[in-house]
Amino acid sequence: MTLRTDGIVIREQTTGEQDRLVTILTRENGVIKGFVNGGRNPKNRNVSSTGLLCYSDFTIEKTKKDVYVIKEATAKEVFFSLRDNITSLSLAQYFAEISGELSPREENAAEYLSLLLNSIYLLTNKKKDARLIKSVTELRLCAISGYMPNLVSCHECGRFESETMYFSLETGMLFCESCKSSEKLLKLGPGIISAMRHICFSAPEKVFSFSLSADGIAALSDLTERYLRKVTLRNYKTLDFYKTMTDI
Numbered sequence: 173m174t175l176r177t178d179g180i181v182i183r184e185q186t187t188g189e190q191d192r193l194v195t196i197l198t199r200e201n202g203v204i205k206g207f208v209n210g211g212r213n214p215k216n217r218n219v220s221s222t223g224l225l226c227y228s229d230f231t232i233e234k235t236k237k238d239v240y241v242i243k244e245a246t247a248k249e250v251f252f253s254l255r256d257n258i259t260s261l262s263l264a265q266y267f268a269e270i271s272g273e274l275s276p277r278e279e280n281a282a283e284y285l286s287l288l289l290n291s292i293y294l295l296t297n298k299k300k301d302a303r304l305i306k307s308v309t310e311l312r313l314c315a316i317s318g319y320m321p322n323l324v325s326c327h328e329c330g331r332f333e334s335e336t337m338y339f340s341l342e343t344g345m346l347f348c349e350s351c352k353s354s355e356k357l358l359k360l361g362p363g364i365i366s367a368m369r370h371i372c373f374s375a376p377e378k379v380f381s382f383s384l385s386a387d388g389i390a391a392l393s394d395l396t397e398r399y400l401r402k403v404t405l406r407n408y409k410t411l412d413f414y415k416t417m418t419d420i
């Protein structure tokens with residue numbers, strides 16, 4: 173079976189003497205692991221277009237043993253400017269890692285691919301705060317992969333607005349001042365609640381279009397990161413590395 177799709181390389185590993193194994197988030201078939209035969213030979217024409225964080229058009233063969241082999245790859249975008257900035261590059265690698273964790277296998281992943289491409293693109297053009305891009309990527313990824321927190325209203329009384337709301341990382345539920353229980357809850361101001369609602373409920377093309385104070389962005393970034401770690405039950409080395417580059 174031959175699959176033709178665009179996608180972005182989210183992980184690369186060497187295997188054997190000559191070959192590389194790449195993990196690609198594809199539009200048509202979700203996350204795929206495929207071999208690039210001779211992919212460690214710099215003369216191989218598919219080397220640059222199958223590098224980490226390359227967005228390319230791929231022709232992929234699925235063998236009878238269900239092994240994917242990358243036959244052809246033509247680069248569409250290599251995010252060259254990202255490679256000059258180790259902080260942005262490490263954050264992009266974290267986005268790639270969490271996309272690999274939460275994107276589907278063997279099914280269409282167009283929304284996941286767009287989210288990852290947009291977040292990396294926004295990192296490269298530096299017009300938005302990197303932590304805001306990080307929060308959107310984390311929370312939107314959770315929301316579209318089946319881990320959307322319940323942000324509509326207070327879980328107990330249905331109240332939509334309250335000066336301060338309380339969020340449970342355990343259950344993804346919101347509570348108002350009067351209904352908050354004794355469990356460990358995070359106190360959230362109205363700016364953060366609106367930002368979280370925007371990230372979860374807006375149309376894909378508008379998901380990054382909002383602003384928040386610097387303090388709000390820092391709090392949101394901490395919250396979305398903890399929520400993602402909670403739902404995926406793991407830590408991310410790429411995030412730890414990013415944090416060694418920054419003081420957030």
Ligand SMILES: [Zn+2]
Nearest residue numbers: 326329348351
């Ligand atoms: Zn309530």
